[in-house]
Amino acid sequence: MSRRTGRGFSAWIAVVALVSSTTACRGESNPDDPYLLAASGLCEASMRADMGDLDGAGVEFYDTAHQPLHDLAAEVSDVDRAVAARLLEAKEAVEYGLDGDQSELGDAFQSLVSAADQALSATGHSPMPCSPAEGS
Amino acid sequence: MSQVEAHEHRPGEVMRYSTPAWFALLIIAAVTAAGCSRPDASSEGDAGGLVAAVASYDIVAGRPARFIVGLYTADQSQTLAYGTVSFSFTHLGDRDGSDAGGQPPVGPVDAVFLPIPGQDLDLGTSEPKMVAGSEATGVYAAPDVEFERAGFWEVTVIANVDHRTETTTGAFEVLATSDVPDVGELAPRTRQPLAGDPSVDPKAIDSRADANTPVPDPELHDITLADAIATARPAMVVVSTPTFCVSRFCGPITDSVHELALRYGDRMEFIHLEVWQDFEANQLNPAAAEWIAPTPETQGGEPWVFVIDAAGIIVQRFDNVASEAELLAAVEDSLGEADS
Numbered sequence: 523m524s525r526r527t528g529r530g531f532s533a534w535i536a537v538v539a540l541v542s543s544t545t546a547c548r549g550e551s552n553p554d555d556p557y558l559l560a561a562s563g564l565c566e567a568s569m570r571a572d573m574g575d576l577d578g579a580g581v582e583f584y585d586t587a588h589q590p591l592h593d594l595a596a597e598v599s600d601v602d603r604a605v606a607a608r609l610l611e612a613k614e615a616v617e618y619g620l621d622g623d624q625s626e627l628g629d630a631f632q633s634l635v636s637a638a639d640q641a642l643s644a645t646g647h648s649p650m651p652c653s654p655a656e657g658s
Numbered sequence: 659m660s661q662v663e664a665h666e667h668r669p670g671e672v673m674r675y676s677t678p679a680w681f682a683l684l685i686i687a688a689v690t691a692a693g694c695s696r697p698d699a700s701s702e703g704d705a706g707g708l709v710a711a712v713a714s715y716d717i718v719a720g721r722p723a724r725f726i727v728g729l730y731t732a733d734q735s736q737t738l739a740y741g742t743v744s745f746s747f748t749h750l751g752d753r754d755g756s757d758a759g760g761q762p763p764v765g766p767v768d769a770v771f772l773p774i775p776g777q778d779l780d781l782g783t784s785e786p787k788m789v790a791g792s793e794a795t796g797v798y799a800a801p802d803v804e805f806e807r808a809g810f811w812e813v814t815v816i817a818n819v820d821h822r823t824e825t826t827t828g829a830f831e832v833l834a835t836s837d838v839p840d841v842g843e844l845a846p847r848t849r850q851p852l853a854g855d856p857s858v859d860p861k862a863i864d865s866r867a868d869a870n871t872p873v874p875d876p877e878l879h880d881i882t883l884a885d886a887i888a889t890a891r892p893a894m895v896v897v898s899t900p901t902f903c904v905s906r907f908c909g910p911i912t913d914s915v916h917e918l919a920l921r922y923g924d925r926m927e928f929i930h931l932e933v934w935q936d937f938e939a940n941q942l943n944p945a946a947a948e949w950i951a952p953t954p955e956t957q958g959g960e961p962w963v964f965v966i967d968a969a970g971i972i973v974q975r976f977d978n979v980a981s982e983a984e985l986l987a988a989v990e991d992s993l994g995e996a997d998s
Contacts, residue, residue, distance in 0.1 A: 584790075585792045604938050607938045
């Protein structure tokens with residue numbers, strides 16, 4: 523295993539451990555919640571971005587969180603359009619960061635984790651497994 | 659500027675319906691669910707968990723049109739991409755609940771993978787395969803599908819994936835008349851606000867703008883559509899809300915139209931109409947409402963792209979998804995006709 527690969531593996535273990543620990547720390551999650559996978563993926567993407575793994579953050583974001591966030595926005599727009607607006611604006615900021623200006627990507631992910639948590643709460647779903655601070 | 663209120667479903671609101679309408683309401687619920695892309699909003703596949711989401715808007719009886727369907731796993735962790743699948747169509751019944759199954763089936767027809775813009779894919783891949791969203795995203799499209807009768811229909815999708823046959827279904831409604839300006843009609847002479855208008859919130863011109871971010875893609879916001887038509891040049895109009903889109907297609911399609919504006923803007927007009935005047939207040943932009951007037955039944959589907967000829971007639975329209983190749987061909991068709 524190269525040093526680079528070794529560092530990546532260690533980072534991966536750290537991510538998994540952190541996601542696991544934060545999941546345990548934050549409220550009860552319904553294992554059948556349709557957004558559980560997306561929420562975990564968003565936390566992981568956020569932490570990868572925070573560690574400088576921007577490619578990994580982008581893959582994780584688009585593979586697990588992107589479409590479900592659209593779905594969540596559609597759902598929450600029926601009950602609270604301000605929350606939906608904040609969620610979509612935060613998602614757009616992350617996409618902008620992933621596509622180009624990455625200087626504020628960490629903050630963008632933090633805002634998105636916070637907005638997603640609000641949207642999940644407003645629609646009665648399980649909370650984000652990471653808090654906004656942990657997700658950044 | 660006047661405000662246009664979008665129709666809104668109010669949670670907890672109790673409505674009474676006549677008994678004959680129950681069947682229609684049940685079907686409407688199924689169609690609404692299948693038409694959007696929520697995890698609980700599409701039909702489960704019969705095998706392998708493949709789910710179909712009908713992505714077409716404004717399907718009209720007697721009008722051949724492209725029919726598009728998104729296919730993905732129930733947990734949305736993977737999407738079907740590449741190659742060709744098969745669509746066949748069954749009539750479920752009329753809106754009033756009558757004539758269930760009274761129409762002959764349509765198809766089967768081949769449907770090819772149509773990627774959303776902005777991806778660099780090898781479309782020579784012949785077989786459909788399940789992929790992550792970061793690898794490929796798009797829908798399957800069958801050209802010129804025609805339904806003789808309005809009412810509720812179901813598409814059955816058959817795909818050969820990894821030497822298995824996957825089958826899934828999705829319900830949708832065929833309308834008697836179009837809710838959206840159609841091919842052959844005069845384009846609305848829309849006078850939308852332009853970038854820099856001090857009386858208009860920049861966000862109402864492009865939802866990506868705000869007090870600190872100028873209106874992006876200024877080439878799409880420098881002439882009203884009415885004035886563009888008056889120049890007797892062809893025009894391409896994208897009606898979309900890049901930030902507040904509830905599908906994943908608005909941003910890429912707006913970007914594609916902007917790219918075309920940079921290449922062909924000296925010979926053709928390119929215009930973006932932002933959907934929302936105020937998303938939070940549920941107020942549509944009056945300019946966009948001239949094109950897509952959401953109702954509880956149509957769900958206000960967007961994005962749309964319209965192509966208008968030099969005489970101001972709509973000559974093509976694309977609902978929800980349009981590939982870069984489709985848009986480029988539409989531009990070249992328009993310029994070819996304009997030059998001839």
